[in-house]
Amino acid sequence: MDERSALKQLIDRDEFNFNDFLGEKTEGLVFDRRTLDNIYTLFKQFNIKYVDYPISSGKESLVFKVEGERKAAVMKIFKTSTLRFQHINEYIEGDPRFMKQRKSRGSLIFVWARKEYANLLECKKFKIRVPDPVAVEKNIILMKYIGDKKSPAKKLKDINQDELQPYFDSAMAEYKKMVEKAKLIHADFSEYNILCYRKKSYIIDMGQAVSYKHPMARDFLARDLGNMRAFARRNALSLNIKEPKFPGDQDEQ
Ligand SMILES: Nc1ncnc2c1ncn2[C@@H]1O[C@H](COP(=O)(O)OP(=O)(O)O)[C@@H](O)[C@H]1O
Ligand SMILES: [Mg+2]
Missing domain, CATH: 3.30.200.20 (Phosphorylase Kinase; domain 1)
Structure with missing residues (x-):
């Protein structure tokens, strides 16, 4: 999508309300005065x-x-x-x-x-x-900013099938580190929140990511992995990267 058409699409969909943006009516808008x-x-x-x-x-x-x-x-x-x-x-x-x-x-x-x-x-x-x-x-x-002059990096969901596997593996490797090293569970991990750029995957959108101490952390991890397995299945990808272990579990064997 080129830059102008992206902007045009948003304006056409009424995502940017310039009247309100400039006026006094600020309640409920992104660009309130604050x-x-x-x-x-x-x-x-x-x-x-x-x-x-x-x-x-x-x-x-x-x-x-x-x-x-x-x-x-x-x-x-x-x-x-x-x-x-x-x-x-x-x-x-x-x-x-x-x-x-x-x-x-x-x-x-x-x-x-x-x-x-x-x-x-x-x-x-x-x-x-x-x-x-x-x-x-x-x-x-x-x-x-992740991307080049022309456009931002694509999401994993928009990558062509023939290029998917390395990006998928890269995302899973980063996710494994996130869980096992940073001890954070993303909690919204999917093909929508992975950016693919120059052969490497970047994890984004971390507002909801939680510490492994969160009472729902195990469920969030299972959901994240479920999303990725489903994506792999739909796209005939192999699961080359070992899935992360829940922090602390490794020591208990
Ligand atoms: N650092 C970045 N570089 C390039 N594009 C980005 C970056 N961060 C976010 N984006 C783009 O903006 C979109 C929305 O960002 P995200 O953090 O996922 O917020 P949301 O909560 O709206 O999903 C992403 O899907 C991606 O296309
Ligand atoms: Mg997102």
């Missing part, structure tokens, strides 16, 4: 020159390519209005790293953004292939 302030703060701090184009518009977030002095980056904005609070609370309350923050600080959505950022940092620490996190400001995350 979000604009947060964007401005980040842009000043990191020398971002302009928003290049929207990459994705989901129910709960918007992702844009932005241009800095020399480098492209990605800005992910969590929509303050539509994030399903009940739903996301499940992933925050059970995670010992974030339970305290939830109690002491006001807004759940800021905790959510910080959680994704912290998960990216943690993965980086263990050399797991994820976009480098750059900054988090309220409901916005800045991270490295």
Whole structure:
């Protein structure tokens, strides 16, 4: 998809409501005044020159390519209005790293953004292939752009069958490290949240990833692996990479 058609599609689908964007009616919109302030703060701090184009518009977030002095980056904005609070609370309350923050600080959505950022940092620490996190400001995350000048990296689900196997293996290898080394369970791992770029797979979309200490961690792991097995089956891929063991289980044999 070329850049202009991506933008046009989003506008045609009414994803960007320019009237509301400019007007006073800010309730329920992504670009409420506070979000604009947060964007401005980040842009000043990191020398971002302009928003290049929207990459994705989901129910709960918007992702844009932005241009800095020399480098492209990605800005992910969590929509303050539509994030399903009940739903996301499940992933925050059970995670010992974030339970305290939830109690002491006001807004759940800021905790959510910080959680994704912290998960990216943690993965980086263990050399797991994820976009480098750059900054988090309220409901916005800045991270490295994965892709070339023409277009962002494709998702695993959009890769041609004849190129799939190495990307699938690469994703499974990164996922194994994420579970066994960083001790994080992604909890939304699937062909939708894997970017494929220059023969390597990157894991993205980590807001919901939890510590293995979360009471549902084993179930989340089983679900993640179930998604990947189903994808492999549908696409006639082999399962070359050993599946991760739940942290701690290795020692108990
Ligand atoms: N760092 C990145 N570089 C390039 N594209 C990205 C990056 N992060 C996200 N995207 C694109 O934006 C889409 C949505 O991002 P994601 O983090 O999965 O949010 P959502 O919660 O909306 O699924 C992804 O499917 C991917 O196409
Ligand atoms: Mg996603």
